[in-house]
Amino acid sequence: MATEKQLECTGAAGEKQKAWFAELRRDVFDAGKPYAIIQADTPHDLFHLMGVPVVTNQWWAAIIATKQLSRDYLDGMSKLGYHEDLCRYCSLGLASTLVDLKERAPWGGLPKPAILCARLTCDCIQRVFSLWADAFGAEFVALEAPGSSILPDRWWEISRHRWEELSEPYRLDLMVEELRELVKSLERLTGKQFDEAELRAFLEQVNRQEEYFEEVRQLIATAPKCPVRISEQITNVMSAQWHRGTDWALGHARKFRDEIQDRVNAGIAACPNERLRLMWVGAGLWHNTDFYTAFEERFGAVFVWSMYLPFGPDWYIRYGLEDPMRALASRVVTMNEVLHNPPYAPAWIVNEAQRNRIDGAVLLMPKGSRPSASGTLFIANALEAAGVPTLLVEADMVDSRGWDNDAAEQAMVNFIQDRLS
Amino acid sequence: MNKVASPSANSNPSFGLLQEAYSDRFRAARSAYQSGKAIVGYVGNTVPVELIAAAGCFPLRVAPISGSTTSADRYVESFADIDTRLITELFIAGELDFLSLLIIPRSTESYHKLYLSLRELKRVGAAQAGPDLLLYEILHTQSRISRQYGLKRTRELADRLSAIGNTEVGDDTLLKAIASTNQTRTLLARIQAARYSVDQSVSGYEAFTVMGAGRFLDREYYNRVLTEWIDSSARSPGAGPRLLVKGCPLDHPYLHRQVEFAGGRVVAEDDDWGARGATPLIGSQGTPLEAIFDHYFSQVPCPRVFPDSVAQEWFNNALRTAPIDGVIFYLPVPDDVYGWDFPRQRDAVERAGLKWTMIRGDVRYAANHAEADAILNSLVASLEPAYRANTNRLATIS
Numbered sequence: 001m002a003t004e005k006q007l008e009c010t011g012a013a014g015e016k017q018k019a020w021f022a023e024l025r026r027d028v029f030d031a032g033k034p035y036a037i038i039q040a041d042t043p044h045d046l047f048h049l050m051g052v053p054v055v056t057n058q059w060w061a062a063i064i065a066t067k068q069l070s071r072d073y074l075d076g077m078s079k080l081g082y083h084e085d086l087c088r089y090c091s092l093g094l095a096s097t098l099v100d101l102k103e104r105a106p107w108g109g110l111p112k113p114a115i116l117c118a119r120l121t122c123d124c125i126q127r128v129f130s131l132w133a134d135a136f137g138a139e140f141v142a143l144e145a146p147g148s149s150i151l152p153d154r155w156w157e158i159s160r161h162r163w164e165e166l167s168e169p170y171r172l173d174l175m176v177e178e179l180r181e182l183v184k185s186l187e188r189l190t191g192k193q194f195d196e197a198e199l200r201a202f203l204e205q206v207n208r209q210e211e212y213f214e215e216v217r218q219l220i221a222t223a224p225k226c227p228v229r230i231s232e233q234i235t236n237v238m239s240a241q242w243h244r245g246t247d248w249a250l251g252h253a254r255k256f257r258d259e260i261q262d263r264v265n266a267g268i269a270a271c272p273n274e275r276l277r278l279m280w281v282g283a284g285l286w287h288n289t290d291f292y293t294a295f296e297e298r299f300g301a302v303f304v305w306s307m308y309l310p311f312g313p314d315w316y317i318r319y320g321l322e323d324p325m326r327a328l329a330s331r332v333v334t335m336n337e338v339l340h341n342p343p344y345a346p347a348w349i350v351n352e353a354q355r356n357r358i359d360g361a362v363l364l365m366p367k368g369s370r371p372s373a374s375g376t377l378f379i380a381n382a383l384e385a386a387g388v389p390t391l392l393v394e395a396d397m398v399d400s401r402g403w404d405n406d407a408a409e410q411a412m413v414n415f416i417q418d419r420l421s
Numbered sequence: 422m423n424k425v426a427s428p429s430a431n432s433n434p435s436f437g438l439l440q441e442a443y444s445d446r447f448r449a450a451r452s453a454y455q456s457g458k459a460i461v462g463y464v465g466n467t468v469p470v471e472l473i474a475a476a477g478c479f480p481l482r483v484a485p486i487s488g489s490t491t492s493a494d495r496y497v498e499s500f501a502d503i504d505t506r507l508i509t510e511l512f513i514a515g516e517l518d519f520l521s522l523l524i525i526p527r528s529t530e531s532y533h534k535l536y537l538s539l540r541e542l543k544r545v546g547a548a549q550a551g552p553d554l555l556l557y558e559i560l561h562t563q564s565r566i567s568r569q570y571g572l573k574r575t576r577e578l579a580d581r582l583s584a585i586g587n588t589e590v591g592d593d594t595l596l597k598a599i600a601s602t603n604q605t606r607t608l609l610a611r612i613q614a615a616r617y618s619v620d621q622s623v624s625g626y627e628a629f630t631v632m633g634a635g636r637f638l639d640r641e642y643y644n645r646v647l648t649e650w651i652d653s654s655a656r657s658p659g660a661g662p663r664l665l666v667k668g669c670p671l672d673h674p675y676l677h678r679q680v681e682f683a684g685g686r687v688v689a690e691d692d693d694w695g696a697r698g699a700t701p702l703i704g705s706q707g708t709p710l711e712a713i714f715d716h717y718f719s720q721v722p723c724p725r726v727f728p729d730s731v732a733q734e735w736f737n738n739a740l741r742t743a744p745i746d747g748v749i750f751y752l753p754v755p756d757d758v759y760g761w762d763f764p765r766q767r768d769a770v771e772r773a774g775l776k777w778t779m780i781r782g783d784v785r786y787a788a789n790h791a792e793a794d795a796i797l798n799s800l801v802a803s804l805e806p807a808y809r810a811n812t813n814r815l816a817t818i819s
Binding site for chain 1: 495496497498500501527529530531533534536537538540541544545555556558560562566567570573724725727728729752754755756757758760761762763764767781
């Protein structure tokens with residue numbers, strides 16, 4: 001099983017996150033500076049712009065899972081009375097606050113935030129974040145998640161320039177108004193005055209960052225063999241996304257692009273033995289990322305695609321920033337839905353499969369996170385109809401308690417031998 | 422498909438009519454459709470039926486509780502809420518084709534997914550026809566911004582319904598519709614008072630059935646038959662410790678039945694199918710449309726009402742003032758929403774000095790009855806001595 005890091009910038013990304021979090025704890029504990037806990041689909045940009053560092057809930061959950069602490073936290077939640085069928089991905093961070101693992105808490109644990117922010121996508125979010133805010137005694141800013149009635153299937157063809165049309169003007173009006181309320185909270189918190197011109201410049205920098213990712217995505221799709229494994233794609237892309245729009249993020253995206261370009265130019269493949277190109281559909285398997293590389297040696301089966309890289313350019317880029325708040329709102333208002341719901345997700349993933357010469361798709365079906373899991377069958381059906389064999393893996397992205405590695409690997413072996421060979 | 426097998430020993434004719442409607446949920450609507458009426462289906466309890474009625478259409482709540490999901494299972498995950506799987510099945514099978522419109526509110530994430538799934542079924546050709554679909558964008562954060570947004574969507578809904586029905590949705594037609602549904606609410610409040618009372622007690626199963634039937638009947642007819650049932654002397658009496666049900670909304674009567682088998686009675690539910698269907702009346706503030714919207718925006722139970730202090734107001738008030746002996750937390754698999762509220766609500770119940778139990782098996786399925794029986798028998802047995810003593814005391818006083 002190949003677990004070594006092949007890219008220099010992967011190590012740099014990991015170190016950045018660790019150093020940043022240590023600094024955050026120092027700033028909060030020693031200097032009393034405010035920071036925020038927010039969902040992945042909220043406008044991080046406003047927090048960055050207003051000088052409020054953010055911990056992304058899903059990133060923190062992945063850290064907990066990677067450190068194999070999910071079991072202890074989730075068992076602790078059960079003891080508090082939260083039953084076993086409640087969503088885990090979005091609540092693992094809450095668990096890390098309600099359940100005290102003392103010195104075992106990852107990276108020293110989360111300090112008290114000044115503010116929490118979430119979009120009310122699934123019905124559990126308002127509950128999880130309310131409980132969390134209460135536990136910390138912090139403010140919770142909730143953003144509505146209105147549903148779209150337009151639903152263009154080839155959304156990525158209009159998202160960059162025709163985002164007003166994609167997002168529906170009345171939904172944008174709502175989101176803009178809510179974002180302005182959020183800005184007022186941040187102004188109160190920081191004493192800093194919001195500046196729309198600064199936001200425009202910030203979003204332009206986000207666009208440039210995502211354009212580097214666009215180049216990487218194109219390199220991966222067209223190179224004879226995949227130059228970078230998905231685990232390293234994710235580390236590099238997401239560390240930059242969590243800091244998106246900052247100088248560090250832009251610089252890191254450029255370094256990542258350069259390193260991939262060099263590898264492609266030099267004909268370097270992540271797995272020289274590559275014979276089958278796989279896509280991983282869904283959130284990462286954070287408690288066992290080694291799974292991605294477990295089939296390279298025997299079958300030459302390489303996971304070359306996950307959503308984290310291509311979603312950046314396709315969804316984050318917004319051209320036409322005359323009204324930057326409205327452009328930002330258009331990114332927020334449907335952000336989570338395009339990754340999971342029909343028709344957005346099936347159409348996009350089929351297109352990505354074709355673009356990346358995918359031989360087979362593995363779909364994560366996390367029953368313990370129903371909002372992420374629902375829509376998976378539509379994606380599977382669409383892939384199969386497009387001639388891409390699919391395998392559904394029932395597993396949670398952060399909860400290792402139900403994970404049977406032998407059974408999962410055997411299912412993969414059967415899939416490769418029966419459907420792909 | 423939509424029939425509920427719920428035998429009752431009651432030979433009261435008005436109860437029979439209401440039970441039949443509650444059991445065969447599409448019957449009255451199909452009959453109205455045959456006579457040329459436009460039928461507008463809706464999902465959940467946050468769609469303003471007054472608008473549908475004002476447009477001259479028949480409002481039908483689409484709430485199947487049993488049946489096959491074979492076709493739906495190809496598209497909708499097995500862990501989705503059962504009502505959405507059943508509705509998907511009906512949609513694919515063409516059973517909803519007689520609807521002029523199906524309104525799905527943005528009032529749970531489950532319904533949002535349902536809307537997206539049904540649209541996709543049409544797009545990929547898995548459903549050949551099916552009614553037009555409308556996502557009713559009522560939001561439930563109790564803020565000025567969300568209220569204004571929902572009010573605009575409600576005006577759009579009124580326009581859409583006017584085009585479907587034979588009547589312009591305006592102040593006059595809305596006032597008439599409000600009067601009719603408020604009459605229902607007044608009648609339901611009388612039933613709820615009887616459920617709580619010592620001397621007029623009524624079977625929880627029977628009360629719950631008649632309270633739910635209105636969603637499937639012509640409103641005027643329902644109000645008339647419901648009045649007859651209330652005024653009749655042949656209602657089945659309730660007996661045993663009085664229980665409040667909290668958790669997932671009960672669109673079926675099986676839990677009430679199980680409780681009565683155990684010797685208790687359900688006297689209230691924190692959902693619109695039961696006790697909260699009774700109150701409050703739609704007010705007269707603002708225009709009729711605004712009054713209707715505000716009712717559904719802030720007064721009806723909905724898991725997306727935010728903040729939690731507003732959402733839990735009714736329950737916390739019931740713990741303080743309602744004559745109850747215990748609470749059943751009903752959180753059947755695959756609940757992933759209401760369980761978040763449980764620890765705090767459990768603590769509130771205990772602070773109120775009440776006993777509680779929890780049921781996780783879906784009692785619509787016979788396979789879960791034995792476990793539920795054991796849990797309910799245990800709860801009722803633990804409440805029985807205090808309840809009996811209290812009842813004797815009240816009888817002596819009276």
